[in-house]
Amino acid sequence: MKYIPMTILGADKLKKELNYLKHIKRKEIIISISEAREHGDLKENAEYHAAREQQSFCENKIQNIESKLSKAQIIDITKITNNGHVIFGTTVTILNLKTNEKLIYRIVGDDEADIKINLISINSPIARGLIRKKINDVVLIKTPRENIKFKILNVEHI
Template sequence: MKYVPMTVLGADKLREELEYLKSIRRQEIISAIAEAREHGDLKENAEYHAAREQQSFCESKIQKIENKLSHAQIIDVKKIVNNGRVIFGSTITMLNINTNEKFTYCIVGDDESDIKTNLISVNSPIARGLIGKNINDTVLIKTPGGNIKYKILKIEYI
């Protein structure tokens, strides 16, 4: 069985979404279906068919989240001693040597990644280039836009 790495925060967000879908969204959809049934003929009842489609989408999403959580290897980086090495879940501050721009990224699981909030997937070119490196290392990252040199300034396990 293949386990997928996930941060504690990512697992908590999935659990919250799952709880919302099961306890609130399901009930809203059931109410919408019941209300649409009261309108009569189900063959030509667009509201009924739309509600049933929402129900199908909701149940599918519940199943996907439950599957993700069952295959998650939840890693709490706060419980790991910081030895100055980049690992899954660590937050890295680095300097683009060519442009002198500083970047801070946190390496997370595929489902958690969001470049807008500086959460990068463990399978991204940047993360793959950083894993296992140490503070003050210079790293050449192969990206689709070309090779970029970074210097690792800080590694945090937060």
């Protein structure tokens, strides 16, 4: 079985979503289906078909989250000694050597990634280029647009 790396926060977020889908959303959908059935002929009942489609979507999402959680390798970065190397879960401060722009990213699992809040996927080009590097290393990252040189300024386990 292939494990899926995940931070504690990422696993908690998935567990909360799973709980919501199982205990709240499912009940709402059942009520919608029940109300739609009361409207008569199911063959031409758009509300009924929409509710059944919503139920199918919800059940698929539940199965997907349960599968991810069963394969999750939850990593608590705060319990790993910081030796200055970039690993999964670290928060990395880098300097773009071309623009002199400082960037701070946390390397997380695919499901947790959100560039708007500086969470990048372990499978992104930047993260792949940074993994196993250490403070003061200069790294060439190949992106779809161009190759960019970054200097690693700091590595934190937070």
